[in-house]
Amino acid sequence: MTLMITVYAAIISTIVWYNRKDDSLKTGLLCFIYWGASLMWLVDAFFEYFSEGADYFNPAAQDMINDAFLGFAAVALGLIIWMIRLLVTDPKGSVRRALSKQDQ
């Protein structure tokens, strides 16, 4: 479930990146974060499948809910990392403009 949610996040962020008007939002970083995590969880899933067999595809409802919750939390963390980097690098100068306004 975590893998599925992260893959969907990766696909959505890639679509957003492809349709970008300019590079100011740096959505490429978001794509790489989610694709990187998706590939890592894919490997994890393969190893779990080889150890558990077909049972891997029949998780308990409680485990699915926990994994889904984890997946959404991981997506939120990815967004937070991207947003912090966006605010720190400030490619559009919005933060700098806001700070200089407060000074005046």
Place this chain on the structure above:
Amino acid sequence: MACFLAPVTEAVIVTAVEKKIGNKAENAEVVNSTENIKIPLKRKLKWLNHMLWGGAALLAFEHVWHGEVTLWFPFLTAMSNAEDAAGMFKEIATTGVCMSGLITAVWLGICRVADSIANRSVSENRGGMEA
């Protein structure tokens, strides 16, 4: 248990290499003598870095979620006894190394495709100008 440590190790090495390469022709398209456009290695390494650090960060979060990583020494719960530590090292050597390998393989594929797309756009432009 701590499989994300293998991608983190690779990310540290890649970051060091990226820094060493320096700011030469950053984000600029390098045109060689045969007029083939090649995306600079520094820019490509940045893609790999983002995938490794980003993926490892989310994976580390998962390990914190499952209580396998703690904020106090020795930071990894598996280090509390020898049997768990052996299992953890085995997981790093198998799952972790496979994660790093897959990320690197996908990155190599992205680099190849990106170079060919960059060249394709140049040849299309050239064809358009000639037509």
